[in-house]
Amino acid sequence: MKTRLVKNLLVGAVLSGALASFNANADLIGGVEFPQGAVSFADAVVSYSPTAGPTVPHQGAFNALGVPNYNNINSCASQAACSFVSLGQGGSIVLRFVDNILTGSGSAAADLWIFEVGPDVEKTFVDVSTDGILWSSVGFVGGATAGVDLDAYGFGIASSFAYVRLTDDATVGGGGGSTPGADIDAVGAISTRRIDVPEPGTLALLGIGLAGLFRVRRKS
Numbered sequence: 001m002k003t004r005l006v007k008n009l010l011v012g013a014v015l016s017g018a019l020a021s022f023n024a025n026a027d028l029i030g031g032v033e034f035p036q037g038a039v040s041f042a043d044a045v046v047s048y049s050p051t052a053g054p055t056v057p058h059q060g061a062f063n064a065l066g067v068p069n070y071n072n073i074n075s076c077a078s079q080a081a082c083s084f085v086s087l088g089q090g091g092s093i094v095l096r097f098v099d100n101i102l103t104g105s106g107s108a109a110a111d112l113w114i115f116e117v118g119p120d121v122e123k124t125f126v127d128v129s130t131d132g133i134l135w136s137s138v139g140f141v142g143g144a145t146a147g148v149d150l151d152a153y154g155f156g157i158a159s160s161f162a163y164v165r166l167t168d169d170a171t172v173g174g175g176g177g178s179t180p181g182a183d184i185d186a187v188g189a190i191s192t193r194r195i196d197v198p199e200p201g202t203l204a205l206l207g208i209g210l211a212g213l214f215r216v217r218r219k220s
Contacts, residue, residue, distance in 0.1 A: 042095035053180035054086035090170030110147025
């Protein structure tokens with residue numbers, strides 16, 4: 001009985017260790033750990049302003065949304081066939097987080113990660129905003145650096161940003177080819193808080209309820 005008990009404990013320990021290892025890697029996306037998983041990535045394109053340079057197939061701004069999915073194909077036949085969007089020399093793109101909010105971490109760890117296509121990250125200025133109107137610079141990514149530490153710029157856990165703006169540095173790199181400037185695959189918030197987004201049906205019911213309340217008040 002004692003031998004069987006010890007054996008069961010050992011098996012349990014092995015299984016527990018395996019599950020812990022699996023959970024630790026469950027949110028590893030593109031080689032970077034995102035505690036909130038796929039919800040961490042930008043959900044919507046607010047604006048896209050490419051400068052002269054990127055060919056039409058490389059101007060699919062929607063390719064910067066969601067998890068990184070670069071397929072090693074650089075010459076695209078269409079925007080749908082591309083897995084990234086090119087900004088062009090000095091071009092920019094504004095992305096929004098809908099179901100989560102970018103925050104600081106309270107440490108020197110990276111809070112925001114820019115997935116840029118290619119072995120070296122092209123120099124790209126990064127700005128963040130709570131409302132898409134007032135912007136704060138949080139430096140740039142480039143070379144071997146793809147992460148941004150918001151805390152280094154005076155922000156922290158209480159900070160909340162829904163918008164990220166990326167602007168290619170027009171003074172770096174050449175303007176030739178079909179994909180000049182930074183080529184963005186994805187933008188993810190490592191430090192983030194989730195937001196519960198109401199289902200469309202819930203919003204519709206809320207609208208009907210408010211309309212009924214408004215009619216009752218008018219009659220009164």
